[in-house]
Amino acid sequence: PAVTNHMPTAELQALDAAHHIHPFSTQSNFEKEGARVIKRGEGVWLFDSEGEKILDAMAGLWCVNVGYGREELVEVATRQMRELPFYNTFFKTTHVPAIALATKLAELAPGNLNHVFFASGGSDANDTNIRVVRHYWNMKGKPEKTIIISRKNGYHGSTMGSASLGGMSGMHAQGGLPIPDIHHINQPDWWAEGGQLTPEEFGLARARELEQAIDELGENRVAAFIAEPIQGAGGVIIPPSTYWPEIKRICAEREILLIADEVICGFGRTGNWFGNQTVGVQPDIMTIAKGMSSGYQPIGGSILSDEIANTLGKDEFNHGYTYSGHPVASAVALENLRIIEEEKLIDHVRDTAGPYMRKKWEELTDHPLVGEAKIVGLMGSIALTPDKSSRAAFAAGAGTAGLICRERCFANNLVMRHVGDRMIISPPLVIQPDEIDVLAERAHRALDETY
Numbered sequence: 001p002a003v004t005n006h007m008p009t010a011e012l013q014a015l016d017a018a019h020h021i022h023p024f025s026t027q028s029n030f031e032k033e034g035a036r037v038i039k040r041g042e043g044v045w046l047f048d049s050e051g052e053k054i055l056d057a058m059a060g061l062w063c064v065n066v067g068y069g070r071e072e073l074v075e076v077a078t079r080q081m082r083e084l085p086f087y088n089t090f091f092k093t094t095h096v097p098a099i100a101l102a103t104k105l106a107e108l109a110p111g112n113l114n115h116v117f118f119a120s121g122g123s124d125a126n127d128t129n130i131r132v133v134r135h136y137w138n139m140k141g142k143p144e145k146t147i148i149i150s151r152k153n154g155y156h157g158s159t160m161g162s163a164s165l166g167g168m169s170g171m172h173a174q175g176g177l178p179i180p181d182i183h184h185i186n187q188p189d190w191w192a193e194g195g196q197l198t199p200e201e202f203g204l205a206r207a208r209e210l211e212q213a214i215d216e217l218g219e220n221r222v223a224a225f226i227a228e229p230i231q232g233a234g235g236v237i238i239p240p241s242t243y244w245p246e247i248k249r250i251c252a253e254r255e256i257l258l259i260a261d262e263v264i265c266g267f268g269r270t271g272n273w274f275g276n277q278t279v280g281v282q283p284d285i286m287t288i289a290k291g292m293s294s295g296y297q298p299i300g301g302s303i304l305s306d307e308i309a310n311t312l313g314k315d316e317f318n319h320g321y322t323y324s325g326h327p328v329a330s331a332v333a334l335e336n337l338r339i340i341e342e343e344k345l346i347d348h349v350r351d352t353a354g355p356y357m358r359k360k361w362e363e364l365t366d367h368p369l370v371g372e373a374k375i376v377g378l379m380g381s382i383a384l385t386p387d388k389s390s391r392a393a394f395a396a397g398a399g400t401a402g403l404i405c406r407e408r409c410f411a412n413n414l415v416m417r418h419v420g421d422r423m424i425i426s427p428p429l430v431i432q433p434d435e436i437d438v439l440a441e442r443a444h445r446a447l448d449e450t451y
């Protein structure tokens with residue numbers, strides 16, 4: 001059958017269940033209950049095939065930073081498609097969109113991060129990083145430095161390499177992960193794992209696991225540490241204030257590279273251009289994607305320091321993707337960055353939307369189910385608990401309360417995600433106070449309906 005926009009929802013759902021395999025889903029469930037068909041977006045709002053208006057408090061997958069329905073981006077894409085829809089940058093050729101975007105990113109990126117290797121998203125950018133850091137040390141005459149340390153519950157993508165960097169046990173259980181020479185340490189989740197320690201003591205203890213790992217594995221074998229400034233898909237784990245300064249000390253004293261995975265934290269999400277600026281560390285490499293184009297085109301990349309790029313530049317780097325620096329994606333990303341700058345969206349996050357969202361978010365702790373409520377910029381989480389004072393987890397089926405709450409949110413036309421029993425938000429950066437009121441009111445209603 002010809003699938004059209006006007007087909008009844010049930011028919012679309014049936015074809016979807018029959019032919020379209022969804023990421024991170026139990027496919028057979030779609031036969032029982034079809035996926036919600038999203039048709040259109042405007043600002044922070046989505047419209048489904050039944051005409052429902054849904055508040056997207058996840059900005060798609062943490063990416064639609066400038067909001068839906070941006071005509072400027074449509075126009076730039078159309079113009080670029082007419083002029084040059086594709087050309088590669090492999091064999092002594094280049095083009096203006098890739099040059100312009102790389103130049104702009106070098107201007108925005110902190111410190112000596114001045115060189116961009118483009119990818120199509122965050123996963124393949126992190127695969128690039130694995131090869132970059134190992135090859136870098138090889139070029140420096142230290143080929144034994146191959147181990148990359150990352151964190152449990154971190155998410156760095158779905159390819160073999162990036163999912164190995166990630167510390168998601170459910171992913172490692174399928175398909176033969178992790179690849180060799182990846183080592184995971186614990187995440188700084190004080191609420192779930194802090195026990196009797198204060199958050200500050202716990203932050204220090206978790207940071208020092210990096211030093212212990214380097215000691216155990218051997219400094220001469222460790223190439224890099226990769227982490228998100230604030231862990232996103234792991235549950236929006238905002239580390240205690242002591243965590244990053246200690247990581248910074250360890251990285252400065254040991255000969256290992258720091259990779260900041262900015263795929264979620266970058267491009268304004270935390271109230272600065274990049275999350276590493278919010279937590280106060282200077283990485284050697286940044287992974288970027290998502291908010292880089294606000295999801296209007298698939299694009300990602302690795303921004304390398306002068307030292308790394310200059311070292312790699314001495315040799316042929318046998319690595320690249322057909323769509324590295326894709327002209328349409330690059331042109332759209334550049335226009336997206338222009339919008340973020342021109343509309344002062346980072347100031348909006350820091351001074352207006354962020355503080356108001358924090359107020360409404362923290363008010364949710366009045367609800368009997370909500371333990372802590374944490375937020376940085378426009379990236380927040382609440383921990384659901386049956387007992388706030390002991391920070392207890394739900395006894396039966398960890399994650400069940402979160403799952404129920406997420407479904408109640410969805411039924412109330414609010415997209416929030418759950419990670420176990422944490423509910424998380426990451427709305428478009430353009431969200432306005434009256435929309436934040438709607439978000440908080442629907443979240444409260446969903447919590448009431450959870451148990």
Ligand code: PLP
Pocket residue numbers: 061120121122123124126155156157158228232233261262263264289290300
């Ligand atoms: N890194 C982080 C921190 C992410 O959150 C994600 C995606 O959610 C990725 C990498 C992978 O990016 P992509 O899905 O674009 O491959």
